[in-house]
Amino acid sequence: MSSSAADAGEELLLFQAAADTDIPLEWGKRTEIMIGVARGLQYLHSEDIIHYNLRSRNVLVTEYYNAKLGGLSLAAKLCCEGTTRHCQPMAYEDPEYKRTGKYCYGLQVLECLTGRHSFSFSDDKIQILVGQVEAGTITVKDIMDPRLEARYASEWFALALRCLADNPDDRPSIGDILPNLKGIT
Known part of the structure; x- marks a missing residue:
């Protein structure tokens, strides 16, 4: 990535495109x-920045598999003292914003597990899926990406289900999620 300034004083980011963007990844990656x-979401939330556009196409991956969050043009800082750039007035702020971020993170985890893009899941389908898993009518193995060849941790699926809870109050905070992720392989 390189950065340069444009004539209008606007900073631009330039990225080198990956040669093959559809490489199946092993579970560890x-x-x-x-x-x-x-980690990126936790940092943004700690700075009171709301992403608003978390989806797989906005997760940029380095050659060493480090994730970088892109698509921040819709991001907003909650407290906009001294600037209005990329900020929304507090009066219009969605009180569920951090819970929405956790829901979107759950979608990303589900996409990672199933190998299917999250747009193939409607909110109704997600809640039906959650209900079926909780009822035991389908198993985690039934919906996992077959390219993983059964090499995955079911705790990740449980995490996705918690993040996708219908009631936003039942979703874990990113601060609660992150310490537990390192122990799951």
């Missing part, structure tokens, strides 16, 4: 990426 996404 997927976990590294998802831990990196959680």
Whole structure:
């Protein structure tokens, strides 16, 4: 990545595109990426910055599988003293913003586990899936990415389900999630 300034005083970021963007990843690499996404979200939330656009296309991965959050053009800082750049007035702030971020993180984990893009899951389908798993009518193995060849940790699926809870109050905070991720392989 390199940075340069444009004539208008606007800073631009330039990225080198990956040669092959559809490389199936082994489980260990997927976990590294998802831990990196959680770290990025935790940092943003600690700075009272809301991402608003967390999805797989906005997770940039370095050659060493470090995750970087992109798509921050919609990001907003909660306290905008002295600047209005990329900020929204507090009066219009969604009180569920951090809970929404956790939901989006759950979608990213689910996508990582299943190998399916999250747009293939509607909110109704997700809640049906959660209900089926909780009822035992389907198992984690039934929906996992077959390229993983059964090499995954079911704790990640349990985490995704908690992040996707229908009731936002039941979703764990990113601060609660991150310490537990390092022990899951």
